[in-house]
Amino acid sequence: HQVVAEGFLDWARFHEILSALVVSATVALVGLAIASALGMVFAILMSQAPWIERAFYPWAVVLQTIPILAIGPLVGFWFGYGFWSKTMVCVLIALFPIITNTLFGLRSVDPGHHDLFTLRRASRWRRLSRLEFPGALPAVFTGLRISAGLSVIGAIVGDFFFRQGEPGIGRLIDDYTRSLDSGPMFVAVIVSSVFGLAVFWLFGLAAHMIVGPWHESGRR
Template identity: 75%
Template sequence: MTATARAPLAAPTATSPRRLGRLRSTARRAGPPLGVLAAVVGVWYAVTYLALAPRRRFLLPPPHEVVTDGFGDWTTFGQTLRALGTTAKVALVGLVIAAALGMVFAVLMSQAGWIERSFYPWAVALQTIPILAIVPLIGFWLGYGFWSRTVVCVLVALFPIITNTLFGLQSTDPGQHDLFTLRQAGRWARLVHLEFPSALPAVFTGLRISAGLSVIGAIVGDFFFRQGQQGLGSLIDDYTQRLQSAPLFAAIMVSALFGLALFWLFGLAARLAIGAWHTPRRRS
């Protein structure tokens, strides 16, 4: 009697547990935000069809109408994309200027106490001034074009960069400072090789905050400064005056997605720059 030949069982691959772990990790990260999104869409539909009368439904159009009229209509969506390009240019230029100024002021304040005592209160005062109160003055002084919008972005985005960079520079480990003192390191060497690298996590935190604020500043500037190419702010204002709710919501979503993209890009830059030696503690 011959034994029945049996095919050998396939050995479990080493990549299967890894793939399963990656899928679980992805689901753990993406599941909660998608769940919140589903809940928001459900509440949105409920308010539109249950709380609003048909004649008042233009106040909150259903999500599918926003998609079809705001994103599906190429004429409307193309106008939104062109406005996004203008707003993105203003926001990025303003963010770069704010980052440069904020870091320079933070470094100067970290190196001399009298500079911090002289300038930091004015930085706080600038942050507390309502931006809408000084926007007309900016228009009087600089006109109503690109650079006026950029100045608004700088004023809105400057303070988080100053405070976070200054906090990071002043939070360097004292033991490492003592080591540099023993090596008789100068102020410049201490700043470049110790203080600024240690401050990078705080610097990137300030940049992520200011990235979203720069988008807000660009849109606020668009509301008031209408010379030149149309931005998202003036486009949203036009849709509001014409009671075009679906394109209005689509433009708002585009501006929010652009702010999220900038926030994510700076988070990615932070992981690439400092992820190898600085890993924040995460809760499960």
């Protein structure tokens, strides 16, 4: 009752939470878009040239193992405390699942299909665009769904460190915690969780529409 009364029914407080959610959502979606583009490009390059994988994949693993709570302050020291620093945290936390899932999908194509393209003397670009990348789409969407949730977490974590500009949902959670304002704090947590679920569901819907007609993972 306290959560509903102080968070959802108090319009001024609820409007403050929704405005903060818009700020964090913008950061999360921009970070996810950048991470998706970079992850797919790196995965494609690794699949085409083993020396690129040997050179870059270990660094991607190292990046994944570094705690985001430790690297967040360093990003602030080096690049400031504004919008793009928060976005960079989202990119760092969301990049690895996209790289690994895309690379796995590109290498999981049926060898018989590769033999068919070899018999037809298909170029490397034609093999990638007509066989490998379409075949990797189920794995790509799996990586995107994982990274979507991680990107929301990155935007909230970034708010804890970077407090310049408009407040995001993470900054509000921190402020409510400091002031022992538990009702609005629970509402902020609920709203951010619902947003993460919505983004996850949207990518699931996209996978169903794009992959579903020909792959059982999308139909389920």
